[in-house]
Amino acid sequence: MSEEQLSAAPGHSLTNAAAAIPRALFIYIVLYGGMTVLAGVVAFKQVQLWPSQLAVEAGIFPFLLLVVITSTIAQLYGQKLANRLIWIGFIPLALSAALIFLVLGLPPSPEMVEFRASDLAAFETVLGQTPRILMAGPAAYITSLLLNVWIFSKLAGSGQSGTIGLMVRGAIASALSQAVDSVIFITLAFYGEFDITNLLIGQVIAKVTLSIVLVPFLITGGVALARWLDSKQD
Template sequence: MTESTAASTELRIPRAFFIYAILYGGMTVLAGVVAFKQVQLWPSNLAVEAGIFPFLMLVVITSTIAQLYGQKMANKMVWIGFIPLAASAALIFLVLSLPPSLEMVEYRGEDLAAFERVLGQTPRILMAGPAAYITSLLLNVWIFSKLRGNGEGGAISLMVRGAIASALSQAIDSVIFITLAFYGEFDITDLMIGQVLAKVTLSFVLVPFLITGGVALAKWLDSKD
């Protein structure tokens, strides 16, 4: 095999796919950390856990990948997202299991308590997160791809498909996560309604613009190869 033939058969990963895959892995880890805080959606009284923001980035990235490289590639990215998710969970478990330094116990007790409170999630929450993640993101990719049909679709079509797929998958995400994590501990009705409304609202307000920007950026990055 000549050098030119070897080069032609070399596996090439689109630049945008590579960059988005790195960003995707970071967002899967970040979502579980920032979710500890609830934020108010101005100007309403709707409250949503802050993990929705990196999670919306996951939705936008998978939809962008589906738009440019196909549904199968987007599904692969969703499954690959389990790698940083599992690795971060294992490292967090290890760090929590190790004893803190005497200096931290003596002088930074409040910091230690806050650290353990944020990262020491219950087994039910640890189970609920991945279940909601895989179901909602695969559903998002499926809905987004089905709404596309056989055509490429313009910018308006892209925005509408992205918003609908995100809203439906985010609603399912809330139902799965809240049910698995909190059912039986307290009345989850108000929490679930509030989370669904907040996530659907964000999906229609933010996703249309994020996904058009994501697709445009990906095309620009690939044009530089």
């Protein structure tokens, strides 16, 4: 087969297309899909932020990685691609929700009911979230991440360049978007069931604190890692 025929072959075109994707972008997209699913599972646990008495749902940790990944992609590959990834993130969210409903609806084995009843109850408690929480999560997800990328990208045009500028932009965008995320999620999930004031204030303070303390360094590291990965691409 000639070089022209090889280049025109469908398989060769796919290979070229795959090779054209930056290595760091490919890795971050894979990580992004995993974090969107994991965030909803680990959010069941509340953790204390030592040495304070502030508590935050553990889903904030994978969610902050989503913030870091989208900010890194916006920094290196553009705001448009970062926004597209956020919308595509609904696919693993929807598929994981559908599979969870399927698994919860299937009858457990007799052996599990007899010998592992406590494990079954724990499994159903963690994954059997209420419809309000299931709706609140995606609403907070899409709004806060799009806001984060928008603020992060807008600040890039205000002279915030270099490593320090990158850290400042990351901290500001993450802190503001996490505050909005807390307001949306807690209001949609729990408003009317109990007084959400204390929970809301605590979550906003905790998430903003984590955003300021962790995100600047994570974004700087994420950008540096992406550049290194792309430099090693064949």
